[in-house]
Amino acid sequence: MAAVGSSGGTGLPPSPVNPGSRHTPPSPLQLLLERATAIEEELAQGKEKPFTEVTRCHSGDAVAAGRQPLTFLRQVAAVCAYPELLGAECVPADAKRRAGLILRHLQGGSPGAYNLEYVMDTVTEKVARYLERRDGGVPSDPRCVVPCGGTAAAVVDAVSLVADESAARPTGVLVPTPGPRLHAAAAALAGAVAVPYPLDEERGWAVAGGAVRRVLRQARATCHPKALCVVNPGDPTGHVLSRQNMEDIIRLAAEENLLLLADEVLQEQAFLPGRPFLSFKRVLWEMGAPLASTVQLISFYSLSKGVGGGGYRAGFFELHNIDPRVLKCFYTWGMSVYPPILGQVMLDAAMDPPLPKEPSETASEEHGQGLRRDLARNARLVQEALGGAPGIRCQPVQSGPRAFPRVQLPPRALRRARALGLQPDVFFCQQLLEATGVLLAPGSEFGQPEGTHHVGLSLLPPAETLERVLLALTRFHAAFLRDFS
Incomplete structure:
Protein backbone atom coordinates (compact mmCIF):
# COMPACT_ATOMS: atom_id res chain seq x y z
CA MET A 1 0.00 0.00 0.00
CA ALA A 2 1.38 3.43 -0.93
CA ALA A 3 -1.26 5.96 -0.01
CA VAL A 4 0.65 8.18 2.42
CA GLY A 5 4.27 8.86 3.31
CA SER A 6 5.92 6.64 0.69
CA SER A 7 7.28 7.10 -2.82
CA GLY A 8 5.51 4.58 -4.59
CA GLY A 9 -28.17 5.14 -4.46
CA THR A 10 -27.83 6.21 -0.87
CA GLY A 11 -28.65 9.71 0.23
CA LEU A 12 -25.99 11.77 1.97
CA PRO A 13 -26.85 15.10 3.55
CA PRO A 14 -25.56 18.04 1.53
CA SER A 15 -22.16 19.09 2.81
CA PRO A 16 -22.31 22.19 4.96
CA VAL A 17 -19.15 23.36 3.19
CA ASN A 18 -19.56 25.10 -0.13
CA PRO A 19 -16.18 26.43 -1.35
CA GLY A 20 -17.86 28.49 -4.05
CA SER A 21 -20.11 30.42 -1.72
CA ARG A 22 -19.67 32.58 1.34
CA HIS A 23 -23.08 31.68 2.65
CA THR A 24 -24.20 28.19 3.59
CA PRO A 25 -27.94 27.53 3.66
CA PRO A 26 -29.15 26.26 7.04
CA SER A 27 -29.59 22.53 7.41
CA PRO A 28 -33.06 21.09 8.08
CA LEU A 29 -32.08 20.54 11.71
CA GLN A 30 -30.99 24.15 12.06
CA LEU A 31 -34.39 25.27 10.77
CA LEU A 32 -36.13 22.99 13.26
CA LEU A 33 -33.98 24.37 16.06
CA GLU A 34 -34.93 27.91 15.09
CA ARG A 35 -38.60 26.94 15.10
CA ALA A 36 -38.21 25.29 18.52
CA THR A 37 -36.76 28.52 19.90
CA ALA A 38 -39.62 30.52 18.39
CA ILE A 39 -42.16 28.15 19.99
CA GLU A 40 -40.48 28.61 23.37
CA GLU A 41 -40.85 32.37 22.97
CA GLU A 42 -44.53 31.94 22.06
CA LEU A 43 -45.10 29.81 25.16
CA ALA A 44 -43.38 32.43 27.30
CA GLN A 45 -45.76 35.03 25.87
CA GLY A 46 -48.76 32.93 26.92
CA LYS A 47 -49.71 31.54 23.51
CA GLU A 48 -51.89 28.41 23.75
CA LYS A 49 -50.23 25.16 22.65
CA PRO A 50 -51.07 21.46 23.07
CA PHE A 51 -48.01 21.27 25.33
CA THR A 52 -46.35 23.41 28.00
CA GLU A 53 -42.68 23.15 26.99
CA VAL A 54 -40.35 22.19 24.15
CA THR A 55 -38.40 18.99 24.77
CA ARG A 56 -35.17 18.87 22.80
CA CYS A 57 -34.30 15.23 22.28
CA HIS A 58 -32.05 15.36 19.23
CA SER A 59 -28.52 16.12 20.38
CA GLY A 60 -25.46 14.00 21.07
CA ASP A 61 -24.04 16.65 23.39
CA ALA A 62 -23.94 15.12 26.87
CA VAL A 63 -23.15 18.40 28.64
CA ALA A 64 -25.97 20.22 26.88
CA ALA A 65 -28.24 17.42 28.12
CA GLY A 66 -27.26 18.18 31.71
CA ARG A 67 -24.20 16.00 32.32
CA GLN A 68 -21.07 17.78 33.52
CA PRO A 69 -17.54 16.90 32.35
CA LEU A 70 -15.41 14.81 34.66
CA THR A 71 -14.74 16.87 37.80
CA PHE A 72 -11.12 15.72 38.13
CA LEU A 73 -10.27 17.11 34.68
CA ARG A 74 -11.89 20.46 35.44
CA GLN A 75 -10.06 20.71 38.76
CA VAL A 76 -6.69 20.03 37.15
CA ALA A 77 -7.40 22.57 34.40
CA ALA A 78 -8.58 25.15 36.93
CA VAL A 79 -5.42 24.86 38.99
CA CYS A 80 -3.23 25.13 35.89
CA ALA A 81 -5.14 28.23 34.78
CA TYR A 82 -4.94 29.77 38.26
CA PRO A 83 -2.03 28.25 40.24
CA GLU A 84 -3.10 30.07 43.40
CA LEU A 85 -5.63 27.22 43.73
CA LEU A 86 -2.75 24.91 44.68
CA GLY A 87 -3.44 26.08 48.22
CA ALA A 88 -7.22 25.77 48.02
CA GLU A 89 -8.87 23.24 50.33
CA CYS A 90 -11.77 22.73 47.89
CA VAL A 91 -9.45 21.01 45.37
CA PRO A 92 -8.47 17.41 46.25
CA ALA A 93 -4.82 16.59 46.77
CA ASP A 94 -4.46 14.32 43.74
CA ALA A 95 -5.84 17.00 41.37
CA LYS A 96 -3.40 19.55 42.83
CA ARG A 97 -0.52 17.10 42.55
CA ARG A 98 -1.34 16.35 38.91
CA ALA A 99 -1.69 20.05 38.11
CA GLY A 100 1.66 20.77 39.78
CA LEU A 101 3.38 18.19 37.59
CA ILE A 102 1.80 19.65 34.46
CA ASP A 352 -3.33 9.43 33.30
CA PRO A 353 -6.41 9.08 35.54
CA PRO A 354 -6.44 9.00 39.35
CA LEU A 355 -4.73 5.99 40.87
CA PRO A 356 -6.48 3.50 43.18
CA LYS A 357 -7.06 4.94 46.67
CA GLU A 358 -6.48 8.52 45.48
CA PRO A 359 -9.27 10.94 46.51
CA SER A 360 -10.69 11.34 42.98
CA GLU A 361 -10.47 7.70 41.90
CA THR A 362 -13.98 6.57 42.91
CA ALA A 363 -15.78 9.59 41.45
CA SER A 364 -13.80 9.33 38.22
CA GLU A 365 -14.69 5.67 37.79
CA GLU A 366 -18.35 6.35 38.53
CA HIS A 367 -18.48 9.19 35.98
CA GLY A 368 -17.84 6.92 33.00
CA GLN A 369 -19.71 3.93 34.39
CA GLY A 370 -22.71 6.09 35.24
CA LEU A 371 -22.96 7.47 31.72
CA ARG A 372 -22.75 4.02 30.15
CA ARG A 373 -25.27 2.63 32.64
CA ASP A 374 -27.75 5.40 31.86
CA LEU A 375 -27.27 5.02 28.11
CA ALA A 376 -27.89 1.28 28.38
CA ARG A 377 -31.04 1.87 30.44
CA ASN A 378 -32.37 4.43 27.97
CA ALA A 379 -31.57 2.15 25.04
CA ARG A 380 -33.73 -0.52 26.67
CA LEU A 381 -36.53 2.04 27.10
CA VAL A 382 -36.36 2.81 23.38
CA GLN A 383 -36.54 -0.87 22.42
CA GLU A 384 -39.46 -1.51 24.79
CA ALA A 385 -41.44 1.55 23.69
CA LEU A 386 -40.84 1.22 19.95
CA GLY A 387 -40.74 -2.56 19.69
CA GLY A 388 -44.54 -2.79 19.71
CA ALA A 389 -45.30 0.46 17.88
CA PRO A 390 -46.80 -0.20 14.41
CA GLY A 391 -44.77 1.44 11.66
CA ILE A 392 -41.64 2.10 13.75
CA ARG A 393 -38.52 -0.07 13.79
CA CYS A 394 -35.25 0.45 15.63
CA GLN A 395 -32.10 -1.62 15.40
CA PRO A 396 -30.67 -2.51 18.82
CA VAL A 397 -28.48 0.28 20.17
CA GLN A 398 -25.10 -0.79 21.53
CA SER A 399 -23.35 2.52 22.16
CA GLY A 400 -23.40 6.26 21.86
CA PRO A 401 -25.77 9.10 22.57
CA ARG A 402 -28.49 8.38 19.99
CA ALA A 403 -30.89 5.84 18.57
CA PHE A 404 -31.93 5.98 14.90
CA PRO A 405 -35.43 4.51 14.59
CA ARG A 406 -37.03 4.07 11.18
CA VAL A 407 -40.54 5.45 10.77
CA GLN A 408 -43.10 4.49 8.17
CA LEU A 409 -44.57 7.47 6.32
CA PRO A 410 -47.62 6.91 4.09
CA PRO A 411 -47.62 7.98 0.40
CA ARG A 412 -49.98 10.87 1.04
CA ALA A 413 -47.53 12.32 3.59
CA LEU A 414 -44.71 11.95 1.06
CA ARG A 415 -46.71 13.88 -1.52
CA ARG A 416 -47.50 16.59 1.01
CA ALA A 417 -43.82 16.90 1.93
CA ARG A 418 -42.82 17.21 -1.73
CA ALA A 419 -45.47 19.90 -2.28
CA LEU A 420 -43.91 21.86 0.60
CA GLY A 421 -40.39 21.36 -0.74
CA LEU A 422 -39.37 19.30 2.31
CA GLN A 423 -37.70 15.97 2.84
CA PRO A 424 -40.37 13.57 4.19
CA ASP A 425 -38.54 12.98 7.48
CA VAL A 426 -38.13 16.74 7.94
CA PHE A 427 -41.86 17.19 7.37
CA PHE A 428 -42.57 14.48 9.97
CA CYS A 429 -40.25 16.09 12.55
CA GLN A 430 -41.78 19.49 11.83
CA GLN A 431 -45.29 18.18 12.44
CA LEU A 432 -44.15 16.33 15.57
CA LEU A 433 -42.65 19.52 16.98
CA GLU A 434 -45.77 21.59 16.31
CA ALA A 435 -48.12 18.98 17.79
CA THR A 436 -46.14 17.77 20.81
CA GLY A 437 -43.23 20.14 21.44
CA VAL A 438 -40.78 17.25 20.95
CA LEU A 439 -37.74 18.04 18.79
CA LEU A 440 -36.02 15.12 17.06
CA ALA A 441 -33.34 15.19 14.38
CA PRO A 442 -34.55 14.25 10.86
CA GLY A 443 -32.76 11.25 9.39
CA SER A 444 -31.72 13.22 6.31
CA GLU A 445 -29.40 15.21 8.59
CA PHE A 446 -27.17 12.11 8.65
CA GLY A 447 -28.13 10.37 5.42
CA GLN A 448 -30.24 7.23 5.26
CA PRO A 449 -30.92 4.30 2.92
CA GLU A 450 -32.85 5.26 -0.18
CA GLY A 451 -36.61 5.13 0.33
CA THR A 452 -36.40 4.98 4.14
CA HIS A 453 -37.15 7.62 6.76
CA HIS A 454 -35.56 7.89 10.18
CA VAL A 455 -35.30 10.17 13.19
CA GLY A 456 -32.35 10.81 15.46
CA LEU A 457 -33.42 10.28 19.08
CA SER A 458 -31.12 11.27 21.95
CA LEU A 459 -30.46 8.77 24.74
CA LEU A 460 -28.98 11.44 27.01
CA PRO A 461 -32.05 12.93 28.75
CA PRO A 462 -33.20 11.59 32.14
CA ALA A 463 -35.24 8.40 31.88
CA GLU A 464 -38.50 10.12 32.84
CA THR A 465 -38.00 12.72 30.08
CA LEU A 466 -37.21 10.03 27.51
CA GLU A 467 -40.31 8.06 28.52
CA ARG A 468 -42.47 11.13 27.85
CA VAL A 469 -40.76 11.65 24.50
CA LEU A 470 -41.30 8.04 23.45
CA LEU A 471 -44.96 8.18 24.46
CA ALA A 472 -45.43 11.39 22.49
CA LEU A 473 -43.63 9.93 19.47
CA THR A 474 -45.62 6.70 19.33
CA ARG A 475 -48.98 8.43 19.84
CA PHE A 476 -48.19 11.11 17.29
CA HIS A 477 -46.97 8.58 14.72
CA ALA A 478 -50.17 6.54 15.07
CA ALA A 479 -52.24 9.69 14.51
CA PHE A 480 -49.98 10.69 11.61
CA LEU A 481 -50.61 7.35 9.89
CA ARG A 482 -54.37 7.78 10.34
CA ASP A 483 -54.40 11.39 9.11
CA PHE A 484 -52.38 10.63 5.97
CA SER A 485 -53.79 7.20 5.18
Missing part, protein backbone atom coordinates in the same frame (compact mmCIF):
# COMPACT_ATOMS: atom_id res chain seq x y z
CA LEU A 103 2.73 23.22 35.41
CA ARG A 104 6.40 22.18 35.47
CA HIS A 105 6.14 21.29 31.77
CA LEU A 106 4.38 24.49 30.71
CA GLN A 107 6.46 27.38 29.45
CA GLY A 108 6.41 30.15 32.05
CA GLY A 109 4.41 27.79 34.25
CA SER A 110 1.27 28.84 32.38
CA PRO A 111 -1.20 27.48 29.80
CA GLY A 112 -1.14 30.96 28.27
CA ALA A 113 1.96 30.11 26.19
CA TYR A 114 1.76 28.15 22.94
CA ASN A 115 3.52 25.26 24.73
CA LEU A 116 4.19 23.28 21.58
CA GLU A 117 6.96 21.27 23.27
CA TYR A 118 4.52 20.25 26.01
CA VAL A 119 1.99 19.16 23.41
CA MET A 120 4.49 17.33 21.18
CA ASP A 121 6.45 15.63 23.98
CA THR A 122 4.64 15.34 27.31
CA VAL A 123 1.10 14.89 25.99
CA THR A 124 2.05 12.48 23.19
CA GLU A 125 3.95 10.30 25.67
CA LYS A 126 0.89 10.19 27.97
CA VAL A 127 -1.36 9.34 25.02
CA ALA A 128 0.92 6.56 23.79
CA ARG A 129 0.96 4.89 27.21
CA TYR A 130 -2.86 5.19 27.43
CA LEU A 131 -3.24 3.55 24.00
CA GLU A 132 -1.04 0.65 25.05
CA ARG A 133 -3.21 0.05 28.11
CA ARG A 134 -6.41 0.38 26.05
CA ASP A 135 -5.24 -2.04 23.37
CA GLY A 136 -3.90 -4.79 25.61
CA GLY A 137 -0.22 -4.03 25.12
CA VAL A 138 -0.14 -3.20 21.40
CA PRO A 139 2.84 -0.80 21.17
CA SER A 140 2.29 2.89 20.48
CA ASP A 141 4.99 5.32 19.33
CA PRO A 142 4.58 8.85 20.73
CA ARG A 143 6.07 10.18 17.49
CA CYS A 144 3.00 8.89 15.66
CA VAL A 145 0.52 10.73 17.89
CA VAL A 146 -0.76 14.21 16.98
CA PRO A 147 -2.71 16.05 19.71
CA CYS A 148 -5.36 18.40 18.34
CA GLY A 149 -8.17 20.71 19.34
CA GLY A 150 -11.00 18.27 18.72
CA THR A 151 -11.16 16.09 15.62
CA ALA A 152 -13.08 18.24 13.12
CA ALA A 153 -9.97 20.03 11.84
CA ALA A 154 -7.87 16.89 12.32
CA VAL A 155 -9.97 14.95 9.79
CA VAL A 156 -9.37 17.74 7.27
CA ASP A 157 -5.62 17.46 7.88
CA ALA A 158 -5.72 13.67 7.43
CA VAL A 159 -7.65 13.88 4.15
CA SER A 160 -5.25 16.58 2.94
CA LEU A 161 -2.46 14.00 3.04
CA VAL A 162 -3.98 12.17 0.08
CA ALA A 163 -6.01 14.89 -1.67
CA ASP A 164 -4.54 16.07 -4.98
CA GLU A 165 -6.30 19.22 -6.18
CA SER A 166 -4.12 19.40 -9.30
CA ALA A 167 -5.17 15.98 -10.61
CA ALA A 168 -7.56 15.60 -13.53
CA ARG A 169 -10.02 13.79 -11.28
CA PRO A 170 -10.69 14.83 -7.68
CA THR A 171 -9.67 12.64 -4.77
CA GLY A 172 -12.55 10.61 -3.33
CA VAL A 173 -13.15 9.84 0.34
CA LEU A 174 -15.66 7.11 1.14
CA VAL A 175 -17.90 8.17 4.03
CA PRO A 176 -20.62 6.14 5.76
CA THR A 177 -24.27 6.96 5.57
CA PRO A 178 -25.94 7.27 7.97
CA GLY A 179 -23.10 9.11 9.65
CA PRO A 180 -21.90 12.45 10.97
CA ARG A 181 -21.87 15.35 8.51
CA LEU A 182 -18.30 16.08 9.57
CA HIS A 183 -16.61 13.75 7.11
CA ALA A 184 -18.27 15.08 3.98
CA ALA A 185 -17.45 18.60 5.13
CA ALA A 186 -13.83 17.64 5.84
CA ALA A 187 -13.44 16.13 2.39
CA ALA A 188 -14.66 19.34 0.78
CA LEU A 189 -12.35 21.52 2.90
CA ALA A 190 -9.39 19.33 1.95
CA GLY A 191 -10.16 19.68 -1.76
CA ALA A 192 -11.61 16.17 -2.11
CA VAL A 193 -15.12 14.84 -2.71
CA ALA A 194 -17.23 12.71 -0.39
CA VAL A 195 -18.35 9.35 -1.77
CA PRO A 196 -21.19 7.98 0.40
CA TYR A 197 -21.43 4.25 1.00
CA PRO A 198 -24.46 2.65 2.70
CA LEU A 199 -24.44 0.90 6.04
CA ASP A 200 -26.54 -2.27 6.18
CA GLU A 201 -29.50 -1.51 8.44
CA GLU A 202 -30.78 -5.08 8.41
CA ARG A 203 -27.43 -6.30 9.75
CA GLY A 204 -27.30 -3.81 12.61
CA TRP A 205 -25.69 -1.05 10.50
CA ALA A 206 -22.69 -3.21 9.56
CA VAL A 207 -20.25 -2.15 6.84
CA ALA A 208 -21.02 -4.44 3.90
CA GLY A 209 -17.94 -5.08 1.78
CA GLY A 210 -19.97 -5.81 -1.35
CA ALA A 211 -21.80 -2.50 -1.10
CA VAL A 212 -18.55 -0.58 -0.57
CA ARG A 213 -16.97 -2.23 -3.62
CA ARG A 214 -20.00 -1.37 -5.77
CA VAL A 215 -19.72 2.25 -4.67
CA LEU A 216 -16.00 2.19 -5.44
CA ARG A 217 -16.55 0.89 -8.97
CA GLN A 218 -19.10 3.60 -9.68
CA ALA A 219 -17.03 6.36 -8.07
CA ARG A 220 -13.90 5.62 -10.08
CA ALA A 221 -15.65 6.95 -13.19
CA THR A 222 -15.61 10.47 -11.72
CA CYS A 223 -12.96 10.54 -8.96
CA HIS A 224 -9.93 8.75 -7.55
CA PRO A 225 -10.96 7.15 -4.23
CA LYS A 226 -8.02 7.10 -1.83
CA ALA A 227 -9.50 6.90 1.67
CA LEU A 228 -12.18 4.93 3.49
CA CYS A 229 -13.74 6.49 6.59
CA VAL A 230 -15.34 4.19 9.19
CA VAL A 231 -17.21 5.47 12.25
CA ASN A 232 -17.08 3.05 15.17
CA PRO A 233 -19.01 3.26 17.45
CA GLY A 234 -21.56 4.64 15.03
CA ASP A 235 -23.45 7.89 15.25
CA PRO A 236 -26.45 8.29 14.98
CA THR A 237 -26.92 4.55 14.52
CA GLY A 238 -25.57 3.43 17.91
CA HIS A 239 -23.83 0.33 16.56
CA VAL A 240 -20.49 -1.19 17.51
CA LEU A 241 -18.72 -3.12 14.76
CA SER A 242 -17.91 -6.77 15.37
CA ARG A 243 -14.33 -7.97 15.15
CA GLN A 244 -15.18 -9.98 12.03
CA ASN A 245 -16.67 -6.92 10.33
CA MET A 246 -13.56 -4.89 11.25
CA GLU A 247 -11.27 -7.56 9.82
CA ASP A 248 -13.28 -7.55 6.58
CA ILE A 249 -12.95 -3.76 6.39
CA ILE A 250 -9.18 -3.96 6.89
CA ARG A 251 -8.85 -6.55 4.12
CA LEU A 252 -10.97 -4.37 1.85
CA ALA A 253 -8.74 -1.35 2.53
CA ALA A 254 -5.67 -3.45 1.70
CA GLU A 255 -7.14 -4.88 -1.51
CA GLU A 256 -8.39 -1.51 -2.74
CA ASN A 257 -5.28 0.44 -1.63
CA LEU A 258 -7.23 2.82 0.61
CA LEU A 259 -6.05 4.84 3.58
CA LEU A 260 -8.27 3.78 6.49
CA LEU A 261 -9.65 6.65 8.60
CA ALA A 262 -11.13 5.30 11.84
CA ASP A 263 -13.40 7.76 13.65
CA GLU A 264 -13.46 6.23 17.14
CA VAL A 265 -14.50 9.30 19.12
CA LEU A 266 -17.43 7.57 20.86
CA GLN A 267 -15.37 4.64 22.15
CA GLU A 268 -16.05 5.49 25.81
CA GLN A 269 -19.80 5.25 25.23
CA ALA A 270 -19.95 1.58 24.21
CA PHE A 271 -22.14 0.07 26.92
CA LEU A 272 -22.93 -3.56 26.00
CA PRO A 273 -20.56 -6.09 27.63
CA GLY A 274 -21.23 -8.50 24.78
CA ARG A 275 -20.11 -6.00 22.13
CA PRO A 276 -17.11 -4.14 23.56
CA PHE A 277 -15.30 -1.44 21.65
CA LEU A 278 -12.17 -2.63 19.85
CA SER A 279 -9.86 -0.18 18.14
CA PHE A 280 -8.98 -0.71 14.49
CA LYS A 281 -5.32 -0.50 15.46
CA ARG A 282 -5.66 -3.42 17.88
CA VAL A 283 -7.58 -5.57 15.40
CA LEU A 284 -5.09 -4.76 12.63
CA TRP A 285 -2.15 -5.62 14.89
CA GLU A 286 -3.72 -8.91 15.97
CA MET A 287 -4.36 -9.91 12.33
CA GLY A 288 -0.58 -10.17 11.94
CA ALA A 289 1.60 -9.91 8.88
CA PRO A 290 1.42 -8.82 6.16
CA LEU A 291 -1.63 -6.62 6.90
CA ALA A 292 -0.40 -5.43 10.30
CA SER A 293 2.67 -3.86 8.71
CA THR A 294 1.16 -2.56 5.46
CA VAL A 295 -2.39 -1.22 5.93
CA GLN A 296 -2.19 2.52 6.54
CA LEU A 297 -4.45 3.72 9.34
CA ILE A 298 -5.24 7.03 11.02
CA SER A 299 -7.48 6.75 14.08
CA PHE A 300 -9.18 9.62 15.92
CA TYR A 301 -9.97 10.11 19.60
CA SER A 302 -11.93 13.01 21.06
CA LEU A 303 -11.98 14.09 24.68
CA SER A 304 -14.93 16.26 23.62
CA LYS A 305 -17.06 13.19 22.90
CA GLY A 306 -15.89 11.32 25.98
CA VAL A 307 -15.27 12.52 29.50
CA GLY A 308 -14.33 16.10 28.66
CA GLY A 309 -17.32 17.77 27.06
CA GLY A 310 -17.55 19.38 23.65
CA GLY A 311 -16.68 22.89 24.78
CA TYR A 312 -13.12 21.97 25.74
CA ARG A 313 -12.11 20.86 22.21
CA ALA A 314 -9.31 18.37 22.71
CA GLY A 315 -8.32 15.09 21.13
CA PHE A 316 -5.62 13.36 19.12
CA PHE A 317 -5.07 11.17 16.12
CA GLU A 318 -2.58 8.35 15.70
CA LEU A 319 -0.84 7.28 12.50
CA HIS A 320 -0.07 3.61 11.87
CA ASN A 321 2.17 2.33 9.05
CA ILE A 322 2.74 5.92 7.93
CA ASP A 323 6.23 7.41 7.80
CA PRO A 324 6.71 9.46 11.03
CA ARG A 325 8.31 12.20 8.91
CA VAL A 326 4.81 12.90 7.59
CA LEU A 327 4.06 14.28 11.05
CA LYS A 328 6.23 17.30 10.34
CA CYS A 329 3.67 18.55 7.85
CA PHE A 330 1.01 18.79 10.56
CA TYR A 331 3.18 21.21 12.51
CA THR A 332 3.87 23.25 9.36
CA TRP A 333 0.47 23.76 7.71
CA GLY A 334 -2.06 21.65 9.56
CA MET A 335 -5.35 23.13 10.79
CA SER A 336 -5.12 21.09 13.98
CA VAL A 337 -1.78 22.39 15.29
CA TYR A 338 -1.40 24.74 18.27
CA PRO A 339 -4.46 23.31 20.04
CA PRO A 340 -5.90 25.17 23.06
CA ILE A 341 -3.61 24.32 25.95
CA LEU A 342 -6.27 23.98 28.65
CA GLY A 343 -7.89 21.31 26.50
CA GLN A 344 -4.51 19.55 26.27
CA VAL A 345 -4.13 19.81 30.05
CA MET A 346 -7.45 17.99 30.40
CA LEU A 347 -6.37 15.43 27.80
CA ASP A 348 -3.13 14.90 29.75
CA ALA A 349 -5.12 14.28 32.95
CA ALA A 350 -7.59 11.97 31.18
CA MET A 351 -4.78 9.82 29.78
